[in-house]
Amino acid sequence: MAIQKVMVIGAGQMGSGIAQVCAQAGYEVILNDMKDEFFERGLNTITKNLARDVEKGRKTEEEKSAVLARITKSLTIEDAKDADIIIEAAVENMDIKQSIFKQLDEIAPKHAILATNTSSLPITEIAAVTKRPEQVIGMHFMNPVPVMKLVEIIRGLATADKVYETVAEMTKQLGKTGVEVNDFPGFISNRILLPMINEAIYALYEGVASKEAIDDVMKMGMNHPMGPLTLADFIGLDTCLSIMEILHEGLGDSKYRPCPLLRKYVAAGWLGKKSGRGFYIYES
Ligand SMILES: CC(=O)CC(=O)SCCNC(=O)CCNC(=O)[C@H](O)C(C)(C)COP(=O)(O)OP(=O)(O)OC[C@H]1O[C@@H](n2cnc3c(N)ncnc32)[C@H](O)[C@@H]1OP(=O)(O)O
Ligand SMILES: NC(=O)C1=CN([C@@H]2O[C@H](COP(=O)(O)OP(=O)(O)OC[C@H]3O[C@@H](n4cnc5c(N)ncnc54)[C@H](OP(=O)(O)O)[C@@H]3O)[C@@H](O)[C@H]2O)C=CC1
Secondary structure, X not given: OOOOEEEEEOOOHHHHHHHHXXXXXXXXXXXXXXXXXXXXXXXXXXXXXXXXXHHOOOOOHHHHHHHHHOEEEEOOHHHHHHOOEEEEOOOOOHHHHHHHHHHHHHHOOOOOXXXXXXXXXXXXXXXXXXXXXXXXXXXXXXXXXXXXXXXXXXXXXXXXXXXXXXXXXXXXHOOOEEEEEEOXXXXXXXXXXXXXXXXXXXXXXXXXXOHHHHHHHHHHHHOOOOOHHHHXXXXXXXXXXXXXXXXXXXXXXXXXXXXXXXXXXXHOOOOEHHHOEOOOEOOO
């Protein structure tokens, strides 16, 4: 199936990045969020990223305008009616994702693929609320989307081979590398990454070292580009907590219990970079 029109649901840090790389690859993109201000915030991020590319000589002003012209605003899920693929990047919450997929199943054309950028939720459970589970798949981009090469492509229990192949081909068109993964909580990326981040938070909670020291050890000692606490802030502490809860519940092992300090920060609204404060404080 030839994909021409892509709808992205959620214009947050991931949705805006996905919309940008799709538009850069020549796809027509419908970028959806619930409120105008959320869409505008997402478009603003895309515009800034493209402006930086122009500044650095990687794009011309005309190319920047052409990418932006391929992105259309949407504030209603009804706009899925003529999309070939919908990539959902709303918040990491099963009820919200199932409600979106139920509606998409009613609205989207029969041939349309319903993909989710979930970090950890079972694809099979999301697919189960639709009448087309064979057309539901995980397309897990990494943050920041315009920079990171990987897309984990996750097959749900019922995902058809043809759908997998179409998504693998689209991933290549986006200039990314797809890696095939089966449907288990956290897939590969977050099953390995998040316990490390959670352990770093435990180290802080138990007073083993300061946040800066913990980050320095992993940056300078292990050559990680960001320390784990900086990375947690970058991902979003709400998303980190959701992923740990899904690992804990889905794999049933106490080694995945979320650190109480992580829960406390999320309860306080300290969500990391996106809210201005997490382990560190950020200027807007
Ligand atoms: C939670 C999940 O489900 C899965 C996940 O995504 S987990 C998170 C995975 N991501 C990571 O682990 C990221 C780790 N961090 C990094 O790789 C790097 O710190 C980084 C790429 C984010 C920034 O790199 P850096 O060298 O520290 O900073 P900087 O020099 O400013 O940026 C490097 C390049 O990335 C670009 N960049 C940085 N942040 C960006 C952003 N948010 N959006 C777009 N481009 C960005 C910069 O423009 C720069 O490009 P050029 O060098 O070509 O101009
Ligand atoms: N952060 C990361 O590093 C990564 C995250 N992911 C996954 O991507 C998804 C999005 O995460 P991220 O971009 O960080 O989160 P953000 O909080 O930045 O963005 C989510 C966006 O979706 C909007 N939204 C919520 N519900 C709906 C809905 N029903 N319809 C349309 N839009 C909606 C939110 O609006 P509002 O602000 O009102 O809630 C917000 O604008 C999650 O599933 C996450 O697990 C995957 C890879 C990496």
